[in-house]
Ligand SMILES: Nc1ncnc2c1ncn2[C@@H]1O[C@H](COP(=O)(O)OP(=O)(O)OP(=O)(O)O)[C@@H](O)[C@H]1O
């Protein structure tokens with residue numbers, strides 16, 4: 302999604318959760334300063350014209366591995382679940398709050414780390430971004446610039462779907478998505494409701 306189309310949704314999300322746009326802009330500058338790497342061409346190559354499966358971290362994920370086909374995009378902690386089950390994601394979309402040390406190994410084995418900067422994860426960005434030695438793509442939720450991208454989307458899972466849509470996936474499938482999950486804390490329930498609304502904008506009703 303183009304930033305001009307994304308911005309009104311982002312503004313509404315900030316109003317819902319009380320996020321500070323200036324903090325998100327600072328995080329965008331920070332992440333851009335932490336690495337010059339931009340493997341977005343490699344990411345696009347893995348997505349364009351391909352069937353893509355976006356894997357979320359709902360408790361149902363491991364029961365749904367038969368749904369996984371094509372290029373595998375893992376949302377944050379779902380990557381570790383898949384890796385332990387013997388599946389190396391092609392890319393991991395993460396704001397690093399679900400990051401595990403296994404992310405380094407996945408990255409060494411070729412998984413593209415798509416790291417998202419926002420106003421509430423700056424210490425995590427400083428810790429993790431300089432330590433990735435494999436393919437890396439940087440994203441933000443404010444206006445993109447240079448090597449810092451914004452394809453739209455909010456939670457790690459719906460951001461992966463927005464990237465797949467923007468980069469020309471032939472079809473997008475979903476595994477490990479339970480957007481009505483009441484076992485997660487209230488804030489996360491609110492984020493999952495936003496994920497549903499955003500995914501419907503690109504044609505997926507979950
Ligand atoms: N029931 C669910 N519980 C958790 N995540 C889910 C669920 N259904 C779908 N997802 C997707 O899986 C993604 C990764 O889940 P994880 O538990 O790592 O959450 P997270 O890193 O806290 O999410 P975020 O940082 O986006 O808030 C979420 O961002 C969401 O898009």
Ligand SMILES: Nc1nc2c(c(=O)[nH]1)N=C(CO)CN2
Pocket residue numbers: 320321325396419420421442455456457492
């Ligand atoms: N400022 C801010 N931005 C976000 C946050 C968050 O907690 N704070 N969480 C996200 C995914 O859950 C995505 N974007």
Ligand SMILES: [Mg+2]
Pocket residue numbers: 377378395396397398399457
């Ligand atoms: Mg996360």
